[in-house]
Structures are given as structure tokens and as C-alpha cells.
Amino acid sequence: MKTNEQLKTLPTALVRRLPAYYRNLCAMEAEGKETATSRELAERINNTSAQVRQDFFTCGGVPGYKVTELKNWLAKLMGIENDHHMVVVGAGNLGRAIISFKEFSDDRFFIDAVFDSNLLFHGMQVGSVPILSVALLEQYLEQHDIDIVAIATPASAAPEIYEKAVRGGVKGIWNFAPVDLGTDGAVPVQNVHLSDTLMMLSFRMEEIKRKKEE
């Protein structure tokens, strides 16, 4: 096992593959498979066996290729075997989509409240999640043990929410607003740019078009 010092600097490209390994190990477990091979994992995530083995080596070495053990090891590495409490800022369609996204609770991510600036929403609920005034966000974060703030506001509102979340002592920011937040901060930010994924798709479509035109 590598030291924590080494573990803390994993490159983004590798970190991006960890959830894919985890998802596929969950699927293999559900299919009743007991052991995995680096080749099978590679095929499932569309990569090479060498890369799979290198990834696990870089992460500090795996406990073996038993599906359940490997899955649990990844869950521990990613910290998803613990409960996480989250609030969402923005009760529009995207905020509601985040709240209703069924998968999250399976992975022990709980959404405790959603904040919005629209007075008409206050006192209402999204599913069982109460909608509170965004003016109460900092106070709420100080009084509750919240790990993650998900930002689902317009770009213009996002930097202020980010500052409030950091002051409120949260440990991570999951940002859906179309602006890059906190690349240099002490609190990790995961920026999710939906339009980037659409541009990537468009690029792949264009590649195929160019190929056909040859």
C-alpha cells in the first residue's frame, strides 16, 4: 500500500476511471460474478488491461481480483462507504433533477435541504426535501453537519454561493453552474459542465462525418 502522501496526488484521468471501475464491479456483483480479471474490467470500461493494472498499482495496489473485495476497496478509496450529507442550492429543474436522481442515496449521499432565492418556493418541498431561503444558507451550514453543497444556480449566482459554502465549512462543492469554480481552493470542487459533454458528442459526430466525406 502506498502512503497517504502518495495517494493524495492521483491524476484526474485516473480519478475519472475509478467510478467506472466501481460501477462495473457493482454490475458484475449483481450478475453473480465472483472474480474479475484486468482484461474483463478493461473491456467494460473500454481501455487496456495494462492500464487497469497500472491504475490499481498507482492507487496503492488492490486486495486481489475478487469482485466484492475489489468493489469494497474502491468504495473505501473513494470514501463512498460513509454517509455524506448534502444541500442543493437552486430549486429549478436542475436542482430538482439532482434531488430526484435515485442513484445517490444508494451510495449514501443524502440531501437534507434545498435553498432557493424565489420566495414563492419557501416552505414547499421537493419530494421530502424542504425548500429554504438562500438567505439562510450560511446559518444552516454553521448549524448542521453538511459535507457537500451542490450548486444548481445560474452562473452569475454561483461564485457567491461558493464563497458562502466555503465559509460554512463544507468539505466539497459539486458545481453544475456553467462557470469554473475554485480551481485553486482548499475545498475540492467538481465542476460538471453539461454543455461540454454536448460539445464532445458534437466533435465525435463531426469526426464520423469527415470520415464519410473522404
Added chain:
Amino acid sequence: MKTNEQLKTLPTALVRRLPAYYRNLCAMEAEGKETATSRELAERINNTSAQVRQDFFTCGGVPGYKVTELKNWLAKLMGIENDHHMVVVGAGNLGRAIISFKEFSDDRFFIDAVFDSNLLFHGMQVGSVPILSVALLEQYLEQHDIDIVAIATPASAAPEIYEKAVRGGVKGIWNFAPVDLGTDGAVPVQNVHLSDTLMMLSFRMEEIKRKKEE
């Protein structure tokens, strides 16, 4: 300029950076900047100047470092300077979030219709987008010139929608259902796994926790 044959095999890691370059060039243009440097672009996307220059070289060489020219060159490379027509399958919160996401129309992605299996929704609209029965999807795709199908259904429904979309002749699939679709098909699929981004965030939070515990 490289040949089309070379262009069609750009690695995913590079394709992932293209929208980030594009977004930042748009921002620089809005800030009134006329020229870019590889260093400035590198700082903005949190990478190295060498990587930026390598990326542009791999893409076939840039027309120079004038902000607007470079931005337009990237738009052409990604095919986003053309209009794209899209339908969304699934009129739940996620489908609605995709429809209401303001950015898309700026990049010439138009959403023409949304399909849902819930009879109660049929004949209604999301904003100005009509909700149609999912039973009409294939027929609709045959009769209209649709480039992209966005899948915002539960995982169980996604493979069948994917098959229908491919048969319907669309050129790309933007999949939000928590299942990997079509990794080997002729139609490019961009799988967007929101829970993966949450696991990546959790991993980064865990890294910092481990560091503090040292």
C-alpha cells in the same frame, strides 16, 4: 493540417479539453482580449503550456493565437458552428433540466420535442417544447431531421430508446441514464454519469481527509 484520417482518432482526454478551450476563449473574447498565449490558456484550464501546444498540434495545428480566430477554429473542429436538432426522451426533472438549460441554444443546439411514456404529459409542453408519446419516437425520427437523441429515462428504458434512435438514423446519442450505451456502435454516444462526478468529488474530499490525518 492533418488529414481527416488522422483527425478521426483523437484520444478522449484531448477531446475532453476542447470544450474547455472553447469556453475560455469565449470568456476571453467577452473580456475584450484579442490574443491568447498557450500559457494563459494553460492557466485557465489548469494544465501546462506544453500540453496546450501539443493538443493544438495533434488537432492539426491552429490558425494562430488570435482569440476570435482560435475560437472559431475550435467551433468548426467540434462542429458546433452548425445548427443541431435534438429530441429529449424522458420529461422528468432531468429531461426538463436539459430542455431549460439556457446555454444550449447559444451553441445552436435546438430541442424540437420531448417524448415520455406517461400519458398524462402528452399534449403538454416544457417551455415551448411539446411532449409527445414515446410510442411515436421512431416515426418522428423518420419524418424529421433530428441529429441527436438525449436519453433522460431510467436505466431500464435506455437500451430500447438507444436502439430506436439508431434505427431512426440519428447521428449521436447524449445519454444521461445510468448505464453505458453503445461503446462499440457506429453512432457516437456520450454517456453522462452524474453519480461518477459525485464519486470523483468524494474521492478528492477523502484525499484531503487522509492528508490531514497524517
